[in-house]
Amino acid sequence: MSVSRNFVLAAGGTGGHIIPAYALGAELMRRGHQVALITDNRGSTIPGCPDGMEMHIMPAGRVAGGPRGWLAAARNIWRGRAMARALFNEFEPTAVVGFGGYPALPALLAAFANKVPTIIHEQNAVLGRVNRLVAGKVNAIATAYPDVQRVKPGHQAKVHLVGNPVRAEVIMLRDEPFPPFIEDGVFRVLVTGGSQGASILSEIVPDALARLPLNLRRRLQVTQQCRAEDLETVRKMYADHQIPAQLATYLEDFPERLGWSHLVIGRAGASTIAELTCAGRPAILVPLPSAMDNHQAFNVSEMIKAGGARAIKQSAFTPVELAKQIQKMALIPETLQNAARAAKSCGRPDAVHDLADLVESFGRAPLMHTITNTEHSSLGFGSAEPALARKAVS
Numbered sequence: 020m021s022v023s024r025n026f027v028l029a030a031g032g033t034g035g036h037i038i039p040a041y042a043l044g045a046e047l048m049r050r051g052h053q054v055a056l057i058t059d060n061r062g063s064t065i066p067g068c069p070d071g072m073e074m075h076i077m078p079a080g081r082v083a084g085g086p087r088g089w090l091a092a093a094r095n096i097w098r099g100r101a102m103a104r105a106l107f108n109e110f111e112p113t114a115v116v117g118f119g120g121y122p123a124l125p126a127l128l129a130a131f132a133n134k135v136p137t138i139i140h141e142q143n144a145v146l147g148r149v150n151r152l153v154a155g156k157v158n159a160i161a162t163a164y165p166d167v168q169r170v171k172p173g174h175q176a177k178v179h180l181v182g183n184p185v186r187a188e189v190i191m192l193r194d195e196p197f198p199p200f201i202e203d204g205v206f207r208v209l210v211t212g213g214s215q216g217a218s219i220l221s222e223i224v225p226d227a228l229a230r231l232p233l234n235l236r237r238r239l240q241v242t243q244q245c246r247a248e249d250l251e252t253v254r255k256m257y258a259d260h261q262i263p264a265q266l267a268t269y270l271e272d273f274p275e276r277l278g279w280s281h282l283v284i285g286r287a288g289a290s291t292i293a294e295l296t297c298a299g300r301p302a303i304l305v306p307l308p309s310a311m312d313n314h315q316a317f318n319v320s321e322m323i324k325a326g327g328a329r330a331i332k333q334s335a336f337t338p339v340e341l342a343k344q345i346q347k348m349a350l351i352p353e354t355l356q357n358a359a360r361a362a363k364s365c366g367r368p369d370a371v372h373d374l375a376d377l378v379e380s381f382g383r384a385p386l387m388h389t390i391t392n393t394e395h396s397s398l399g400f401g402s403a404e405p406a407l408a409r410k411a412v413s
């Protein structure tokens with residue numbers, strides 16, 4: 020029998036943290052649970068929050084900028100922790116899930132103080148700073164890739180590989196065939212810089228597409244996400260080259276556009292890669308060089324090994340180089356279709372279910388039944404820590 024329980028998700032900052040939280044929240048609600056999201060001001064602006072999920076905006080602090088900055092951050096973290104504890108007293112979550120990033124920290128600290136079980140999800144191939152900080156105290160670490168770097172050997176026992184949760188509309192694309200890519204048909208390219216956009220793509224991509232041989236160039240149909248300040252320049256570049264292009268600062272219909280595309284050019288953020296591999300779309304990706312511990316370069320390596328993507332270092336990302344790589348991938352239709360299949364082979368479309376199962380296993384209903392370590396293992400989550408098993412039934 021399934022019992023309705025309350026869960027808190029904590030995620031903020033960029034779409035890369037928020038969108039997996041939206042996907043998990045939607046799945047937990049589909050299973051009959053109540054879900055509240057703790058986020059920050061930036062996070063609250065990311066479209067797509069599922070209906071019925073409560074959103075609580077709370078202060079969070081990024082530890083940076085010398086002693087003054089640290090003091091302000093500490094004050095905000097403390098205020099956020101107090102607000103989260105007040106919410107927990109009322110909402111009584113059976114588990115709290117943190118998705119990394121500074122906005123997740125106050126909620127996790129509040130969960131430790133209130134003795135609520137905690138799970139963290141790491142979207143990247145390298146454990147992020149906040150997740151590293153709390154890894155020793157949480158009950159489980161859910162990961163998107165095997166062998167995530169910077170997980171301490173002592174914490175390996177509580178690691179569960181689930182993948183990155185993606186939206187239901189993206190999962191649906193997995194069963195659809197790759198759009199026909201034939202020599203006289205259209206060639207649809209989707210350009211995305213992650214939830215915040217990336218100016219380098221605006222500078223380089225239109226020029227590179229204009230350099231393609233005529234048999235590819237005349238078939239192009241482009242959708243490009245641009246930062247607001249780049250929109251007009253990019254619009255003019257495509258108009259000058261007579262390449263049909265639709266531009267937006269944020270594509271709310273991203274899954275639909277992904278299903279429509281033959282090739283994606285973008286950054287190597289974790290959610291973008293999860294979506295490409297779930298749907299099976301080949302890509303040319305430019306990892307953000309300033310990403311913490313170079314995590315975007317590590318995110319894309321699995322896809323490269325499989326043959327589903329090519330990566331270009333930002334220092335080598337020129338219109339000439341990009342045009343060369345597009346031709347290598349798309350001049351022969353079969354090459355592109357093979358790359359699409361290879362991309363799909365890296366997908367983890369069950370991520371949202373596996374993460375929801377993991378989260379539910381830490382929020383057993385009181386006295387419904389006693390979880391033993393053996394039963395917990397049989398759920399596929401390895402051995403539960405004794406303290407956790409006790410908590411789950413207390």
Ligand SMILES: CC(=O)N[C@H]1[C@@H](OP(=O)(O)OP(=O)(O)OC[C@H]2O[C@@H](n3ccc(=O)[nH]c3=O)[C@H](O)[C@@H]2O)O[C@H](CO)[C@@H](O)[C@@H]1O
Binds near residue numbers: 033142271
């Ligand atoms: C600049 C930065 O710090 N980026 C990090 C951020 O993700 P960031 O938000 O930059 O990028 P991701 O690729 O992880 O996620 C972007 C998400 O936004 C969606 N989208 C994007 C554009 C658009 O027009 N419409 C739309 O819906 C994508 O479909 C995707 O779901 O967190 C990720 C997960 O920790 C990291 O891997 C990234 O390195």
